[in-house]
Amino acid sequence: MPGRRRLLIVDDEEALQRLARRHAERAGFEVLVAGTLTEALELAVSGAPSAILLDLILPDGSGIDALLRLKSDARTADVPVVVWSGSDVVEGGDRASAAGAVAYFEKNEIKQIMAKLASLVS
Numbered sequence: 562m563p564g565r566r567r568l569l570i571v572d573d574e575e576a577l578q579r580l581a582r583r584h585a586e587r588a589g590f591e592v593l594v595a596g597t598l599t600e601a602l603e604l605a606v607s608g609a610p611s612a613i614l615l616d617l618i619l620p621d622g623s624g625i626d627a628l629l630r631l632k633s634d635a636r637t638a639d640v641p642v643v644v645w646s647g648s649d650v651v652e653g654g655d656r657a658s659a660a661g662a663v664a665y666f667e668k669n670e671i672k673q674i675m676a677k678l679a680s681l682v683s
Contacts, residue, residue, distance in 0.1 A: 566682050569593045569610035571601040571627070572645075573620050577668060581614060588675045598622035602630060605637045611682040614674065615662070617646040617653055625660050632661035641681045645674060 568590040570581045575596075582592045593608045595601040598619045605613060613631070617624035624644060631637045643664045644657040654665035663681065666674045 565591075565611055566679075567591045567593065567608065567610045567612075568678060569595060569601065569604055569608060569613045571595045571598075571613065571619070571624070572616040573597065573618075574616075577616075580671060581674075584671050584675045585614075585678070588679050590678070596620070598624075598627045601627055605631055605640065606634070610640060612678050613640055613642045614678065615642050615644050617644060617657070625656050628657065628660040628662060643674060643677055643681075645670075 566589055568585045570578055570585065570592060572578050573596045578594050582594065585592050593604050593610060595604050598621045615624050615627060628642055631642060641663045642661065644662045645666045645668050646653050647668045657665045664677050
């Protein structure tokens with residue numbers, strides 16, 4: 562669908578959900594939000610996002626597990642996933658990349674994250 566820019570933000574911290582939503586909407590994204598791995602997997606299918614911003618630590622599972630499941634499902638395998646996390650950048654980035662993420666950022670790099678996401682779905 563040309564022109565559709567829908568972003569699924571996956572993070573269990575409400576303040577970070579709001580921050581990411583605000584920046585994503587300014588960047589022209591329609592936003593879906595999930596706070597758990599279970600919600601994220603459901604919305605990744607039902608919401609048909611054009612990109613996903615995924616936290617590595619979720620209350621009901623690992624972001625890496627979510628990423629592996631997304632990439633192994635034909636319905637979501639081609640959706641670009643950018644991982645953001647607040648800790649362990651090198652190891653987390655390596656694990657995320659190996660699992661299929663297109664990029665890895667620290668959570669405080671919100672402007673760079675949005676620029677990357679915009680470039681993936683423009």
